[in-house]
Amino acid sequence: MLRMSTLLLRTLRDDPADAEVASHRLLVRAGFVRRVAAGIYSWLPLGYRTYRKIENVVRQEMDKAGFQEVHFPALLPKEPYEATNRWAEYGPDLFRLQDRKGNDYLLGPTHEEMFTLMVKGEFSSYKDLPLSIYQIQTKYRDEPRPRSGIIRGREFVMKDSYSFDVDDAGLEISYQKHRQAYINTFDRLGLKYNIVSAMSGAMGGSKSEEFLAPCPTGEDTYVLCKKCGYAANVEAMVTKVAPYKGEKVGAIEVLDTPNTPTIDSLVAVFNNKFGAKITASDTLKNVLLMADEKPIAVLVPGDREVDLKRLAANLAGVKDLRLFEDADFAKNPKLVKGYVGPQDAKALGLRLYADPRVSEGSVWITGANAKDKHAKNVTCGRDFIIDQYVESAEVRAGDNCPKCESAVIIDRAIEIGHIFQLGRKYAQSLGLTVLDKEGKPVVVTMGSYGIGVSRAVAAIAEQTHDEIGLNWPAEVAPADVHIVATGKEDQPFDVAEQIAKDLEAKGLEVLLDDRREASAGVKFKDAELIGIQKIIIVGKALADGKVEIRDRKSSAKQEVAVTDVVKTLVK
């Protein structure tokens, strides 16, 4: 039994100065966590109980799915991370240290390398696969801006799983098993979430989804169709464009457009000087970039910006991507800043990438590749040929859902899980092969799957709290029942004690507020702040042989005879 009289707990009435988000504010105020350093937190008894319940749910669901639990150190030698180049790639995000002999170590940010090497050490045949193994373990990332309390910390607990298969079909099955195990886990934890298509990005894999818990203060932005449920990371949002059905237009006309290096100035000149009625979306923006030091143009409608993060995520094979600088224009004198058009791409030495909206047959006003001149009737497929379509334009609320064509919204969320078809990158780098049926070595294909276990405490708090405090789903609350004894006499305390014992005998966990000196008001406020679902008040109603049972979520109250309390709560 937990007793408020002896519990290591002091609730705070005021918000901590450094807390930006509700979960951080309330977890500190309710005495669940304490800050040790930037992005580094300690758990007090109530917080650790909730943390452990979440950890147990995660473990049970992984075990149920048939995944095997292992455990790696957090302190790891450099060599495996050098073999995959991540020792360098991680940059300053990696905590690095040396031991007394001067050997290099790191604090593991994620364990792909170690899992790959473990399987390589034990297994050697296709018969040993498929295999899915996991750990629940402390991870370290030296975040440039640790924030939001335990949501983005520098020391945190992750459940990371890895699957190992002989072929792509096997990987897909392992991936789906993890996907289902994640659904089961988050459902049990009482989290609302969307499964969001994500880019495989820098990890070099082929398929990836994120589990995002919607929350107004979340760090992640994603696209959601409220009608059909389509959800995607902004990077992974697919642009669906109806085939172009415009009128046929005449040949390109070049017009004098002095001092119109921007879309706004171009539109103004067309409408004011030429009496046209165009908007920015009738113009074509040609954004010049250097891709691995070769000039490329990315074409988007004039009313949209290029989203460099989206572009980079979708532009496979390009390592270094940056906007054109003055020096680049100087080196490429045919490219006239502010007046570039795609119609002379070959002559200009430009490779053309385009947003899907720049579709076959679409007609544009764009630069004429000469100072103070623009061209109209420039038609895609006739006057210029796209080398490669790439999702690169900014995504906006109101854009078409690629599934049902309704208007999507842009929503915020906390990432609580990520599932990922890694493919053969790590197995290749570290030499993980097995012999196939013919006795030939094949490189194993892998998946990696993560749940932020400590972060889930905050995500649940964000989604379930209200103005007066935390409000835990029963499965993860620090206890099942919070009993408050009030008054100056012994009787309510004695009755509360007996009810607590009776409930414990039935397997319920009880937090008993047996403090003699605290006022009833303080105790009620603490109970609301801590957020256990069932609150029993043992006080005034005792004169009628009754106690009050409050429901934290609905605020519903009922008076129940002392003799009926156990019956009422144990159903």
Place this chain on the structure above:
Amino acid sequence: MLRMSTLLLRTLRDDPADAEVASHRLLVRAGFVRRVAAGIYSWLPLGYRTYRKIENVVRQEMDKAGFQEVHFPALLPKEPYEATNRWAEYGPDLFRLQDRKGNDYLLGPTHEEMFTLMVKGEFSSYKDLPLSIYQIQTKYRDEPRPRSGIIRGREFVMKDSYSFDVDDAGLEISYQKHRQAYINTFDRLGLKYNIVSAMSGAMGGSKSEEFLAPCPTGEDTYVLCKKCGYAANVEAMVTKVAPYKGEKVGAIEVLDTPNTPTIDSLVAVFNNKFGAKITASDTLKNVLLMADEKPIAVLVPGDREVDLKRLAANLAGVKDLRLFEDADFAKNPKLVKGYVGPQDAKALGLRLYADPRVSEGSVWITGANAKDKHAKNVTCGRDFIIDQYVESAEVRAGDNCPKCESAVIIDRAIEIGHIFQLGRKYAQSLGLTVLDKEGKPVVVTMGSYGIGVSRAVAAIAEQTHDEIGLNWPAEVAPADVHIVATGKEDQPFDVAEQIAKDLEAKGLEVLLDDRREASAGVKFKDAELIGIQKIIIVGKALADGKVEIRDRKSSAKQEVAVTDVVKTLVK
């Protein structure tokens, strides 16, 4: 259900080259752990199951004792450890690192500072105490010689508790509660252990005991009385000497003893030249040391060495202790190397420390403080006065038990737990005070208590293994029953599967060897190596509707009807 056909496990027939002790050898061979770097290990599925069972027993016993679980980060800022001077004192044993901003951090080797600060942050009154809090957490020490597998690693898991009390009487009660909780824990884990008096030593506390698990390859040496059960760390062993009842002797006589700078040569000269019948124990050895750069002599009977570790542990207040060097003799010309005696201590500027055997009234042959001269009839209390008695002579098997005076033995063991009355050192350094009844601030007194949780896996393996493999107590075995199906037909596999399901339905954990390709011999050897207590063989006896149940510990075998298996194992 665990299945050998899919388990991440490859047992090894050969001992790993780097394994010195049985637990290391067998835990690697049975696929429980794998080495990642010096003193850094990963847990494979079977090993992690056993580890987690031990962790759970420890947690349950701590909770039962009313201690509250909290959890600290492993990555800690430097400042608290500077306040207590441990940032410097730990020296190269501490893993140190810097974050991206250049701030200093350490990987926690133990958390006294953090616990002290946590309580300081929450509590302020004597009414809040006593308090005992604990964590089960990963610790880091950069051991100069990591060895014996997980027994002395650089990353390991400890349960560390800390108690907080207003006064010494409270500390004693908290200490005894921990002592009992440790007894309950180790008893449940099936460990044999002795509770051994230990020195508080460098930690600056007042009382300390170690839980030592006897084991021939253990790193710790301790004294044990098999008759009365007295047990002590060698440093803490108490020398009990009967009051000296020797004859009165005449005045000091100085004798010519050329070339006798050693005890051996002195005894030879006395017996051969003077016709005496003495042994080394009749002579007095005066060992000169510099204690904080002041010369001292430590007096022990001539047949014993000074044990510098014992001396240092018992010599409170001395920071720097070292043996005399030639340079020291040169600076103190009155001290004649090989011929020092205590009778002129004042004139020689020597402070005299002595082993309790150099008791009041005892008579000795010793140096005469002149080259080639010794003195006899030198009587303690008459001819020289001991400034301070100190436990300093080497301890030997056969020495008297201080309780019952039987001969003690010297035994080896693994330290599995340590309980410690810290006192006020940390609270003082970090300013942890509470207001007492009169409203005056008092410094809190603390205890610290540790159990090596990951080490316990190895300690249990050391104490329970036999020639053929591991041999787990039921409470910590990776499963309750190991079922081996043999043969080429489907039937034994089907029966084994059914038995496994029936046992699981009764709540037993089953490891099923369902491998079709492995021979019966390989399977039996694996079962013996893994060390689960109940092994069911489903094979030949099936012709009579029977299976064989083997007991791993006793090797007892019995044939049981398939229909009776569940009844036989679930009792």
